[in-house]
Amino acid sequence: MATKSLKKQKNKLADANRQLEILSSGIFEDELPTFKDKVSQTHQFPLRPKGLEILQINLGYMCNQVCEHCHVDAGPDRKEIMTKETMQQCLEVIQTTGAHTLDLTGGAPEMNPLFRWFVEEASKVGIKDFIVRSNLTIIRANKKYHDLPDFFKQYNVHVVSSMPHWTRRKTDKQRGVGVFDKSIKALQELNERGFGMPSSDLRLDLVYNPSGAFLPSDQASMERDFKKALLEDFNIHFHSLFVITNLPISRFLDYLIASDNYEDYMYNLVDAYNPAAVENVMCRNTISISWDGWLYDCDFNQMLGLKVASKVKHISDYNEEVLNDRNIITSQHCYGCTAGAGSSCQGSVT
């Protein structure tokens, strides 16, 4: 596992423009079709929103982990954190939005010092599905986070957590030594509060993304394998498994290039292109808000610095009607969302 973010390492790939340059040159000049060309073949270009369902708010890039594949380039050395002023602007938007789901992400959103205040305020609005993407180890990282399972329960938060594998070795390789044991402990604590238990309303879903340069298998069979292994070995329950494809950006792009897997990976993504998945890519029902209040089609475009192509670009000017009338910005990283059964923060899309 890395110990520093690309930004801290002063790695050239910390620059979003450099990533976009790589994704638009080389094999995409003569060997493989660009995403635009591919989508145009089935007359699905440009991608347009279908109606907002999910507001995804990134509370900051700080994280207690430095996972190898992280598309956020998050880590303890990242200082970007949402301020109270921006949170207040978000709360105003949450009051009036047509979205039924609020999705808090990061980094580790819990590391924002105003996280609990924000959850309390946001939950007053009575949004239908209130997701917090929690990396599990944060609960065990420091005493001040130990009561997070109770806090989540108090506000009926829907917990979505990453779990790269049901074996210690694979998990620790991707996310760091000790991550597996801490995650298991955290899952047991969540189960004790009722999260993830069969027929419980306290939702606990897990996210799986491959720990290497390969695409994930189908969600139903992965879920079956995860459930069986976690139940047999640790008596752990959870509701659904979301299978997510790694997108070729940020640290995962760095890994692909360094391990000489970039071209094969892009070939695999293009080969697995599925026009049916294009219909349901998450940018069509999501707005992603960054820690500093800028608006994006999705969390990936946020990391690539691709702001929405709309007159409204910032939370301070938020207008859902205007935002819904926009073209979505795409590039070759989008092939990650349309491979096989498709991929989104909610898992497969077909």
Next chain:
Amino acid sequence: MSKTYYDPADLRNFGKITDWSEELGEKFFDYYGKVFEEGALTAREKSLIALAVSHVVKCPYCIDAYTQDGLKRGITKEEMMEAVHAGAAIESGATLVHGVQMMKKYDKLSH
């Protein structure tokens, strides 16, 4: 023509064998697809069998494909290596069991 007999990029073009014999190619791929669907055996179990056989027939394309397939399915490296040993054991057993034939022939020909 490339300078080596095997080119990893050829695997991507496997489907093109239908270009020169459409009917047979398509029949093969239909059959192939059907074989690897979930059935009495899970797709995961079939993937491990395919990996073992890939080694026995020593096909680098198949080893490439079924190592990736195993990773996709969350199959661990220990499971993969055990499958390869299962294949190797049968292969060496198949060689060694012919030793009985040798022994019989030897005994028949000599006093």
